[in-house]
Amino acid sequence: MASHRRPKQPSRTRVTVLTATAAAAVALTSQAAHADPKPSKSEVKAKVDKLYHEAEAATEKYNGAKEQQDNLKKEVDALQDK
Numbered sequence: 001m002a003s004h005r006r007p008k009q010p011s012r013t014r015v016t017v018l019t020a021t022a023a024a025a026v027a028l029t030s031q032a033a034h035a036d037p038k039p040s041k042s043e044v045k046a047k048v049d050k051l052y053h054e055a056e057a058a059t060e061k062y063n064g065a066k067e068q069q070d071n072l073k074k075e076v077d078a079l080q081d082k
Helices: 012-029 041-081
Strands: none
Touching: none
């Protein structure tokens, strides 16, 4: 048979602790984040130039590897035709 007792109400201490914990969590998570200062135009330009240089070097490396691959493929095709 089911118990017909009235459930216990949460104690005042428990409610106080839970409320304080929730308030602390909200207070700690709502602090404003500090953003890094924005870079100047010259810093941005220098970074863009550096990235263009890196991209150019990577493209040249890719083109060299592609050319080498094409040459090796031609050699393999020639050897297979014999």
